[in-house]
Amino acid sequence: MRIRRTSAALSAFTVLAVVLAGCSGGSEDDPAAAEQESPLAEYMNAVYGGDLSPEEQEQQFTEQQAEREELVAQCMQEQGFEYTPDTQSSSFSSGDGTEWEPDDREWVSQYGYGAVNSPFSEEPVQPEEEYVDPNGDYVMSLSESEQAAFYEALYGPQPTEEEIGEDGSYEYDWQTAGCQGAAQHEVEGEDVSQSDEFKPLFDAMNEFYEGMSSWPGMTELEAEWAACMDAAGHGGFATQYEAQDSIYEDLNAIYEEMVPTEDGEVSGEPDEAARDALAEREVELALADLDCREETDYRDRAAEVNREAEQQFVDDHESELEAMKAAAEQD
Structure with missing residues (x-):
């Protein structure tokens, strides 16, 4: 991340x-x-x-x-x-109630990773009042x-x-x-996340999360998961993230084949046959992934690794984090 x-x-x-x-x-x-x-x-x-x-x-x-x-x-x-x-x-919307359940077998059987198809794309579009710019007429007069x-x-x-x-x-x-x-x-x-004062702290967070795969316990967990996937006929992935990311990469490739017009707009529709085939492959891969996550107790073990790694980060950067928190609360 x-x-x-x-x-x-x-x-x-x-x-x-x-x-x-x-x-x-x-x-x-x-x-x-x-x-x-x-x-x-x-x-x-x-x-x-x-x-x-x-x-x-x-x-x-x-x-x-x-x-x-x-x-x-x-x-x-x-x-x-x-x-x-x-x-x-x-x-303001903090969520529309749509369920995202990547650990639920029924959900995964329908959506896979939620890449090609997702419950969000199935939500009915609510009619909205037409937006009228209160400054539109004035701007047009200029x-x-x-x-x-x-x-x-x-x-x-x-x-x-x-x-x-x-x-x-x-x-x-x-x-x-x-x-x-x-x-x-x-x-x-002041947005402390954009402050030069706390830039070293956010840079440290970037570096911290980029090294996630090498956190104590994570390497062993990913290796167990990868071995399970290989045995299930879905080898080639070193981490669980790589499996789901492969679907998004293939989906991007389908949309990249659409031809842009001279003004930069994209014309036409994506190849529906290719999307359907990818959706089927996505569900198959995601179900195998779910099986291997359950077999390796991936979710709970990864959560514990994450908690311990973050706690170490907090211990190592407590003064900077407290200063950031105080600055945010003061604003």
Whole structure:
């Protein structure tokens, strides 16, 4: 797993994924499960608000958006533009209730790893109210050069080619992100995950998770799992992650065969026969994987390895983690 410091949103998503991966969903009512909870959880929750209930997150999001939009309006007026606060998008979702059950045999028999087919793709699309930009008419009344100036004042200048990475990401800096960036900084405070002060700590986390396969106990577990897969006729994978990743790689290859048009858009549909064949192979592989995970007690053993490794990381970096937590809670 990699914690990337390219943007606030991406960093938050990746770190939360790391925390959830190391958590077994324990609670105070279940001491045995609580022991398996990620030792890094309290620090990451402090940074990203994971300790708030969905209702509290909803309320916080709505209040912050309203305050942020008022600040944006003031800032834009100071820049010589009209701006109507946009609160239509004041919605927050912490989950839609869709079950993701990669350890449930019935679920795996239907979705495999959830790559080609998934319960999310089967969810009915809820009709949404048509979005109307409250500043749309005003922007359209401006000349082309005035529109460019409006958006630069609102969001800051576009990053240069040198600033954009190969994957399209770039280092976010609120000071160059226009009125939106300034308003977000004032409302939400300093994003410690983007702070130079804590960059060495996040770099250490990156290095820590990149070495996951060599953690004490993990090498032996992966070897047992790989031997089981080989005996089941699905050899060639050194780690459990490689098995599921192979399906995603093949799925990407199917979509990469679609022909882009001159304007960069992709035309046509993916090869349905190839997708169906991959979906069938995915389920077969995922079921064998599940069998081998059950045979090797993979989930519980990996969780314990993760807990012990994270605890060692916490012990080694406790002062930096406490400082990060204090900075996050102060904001």
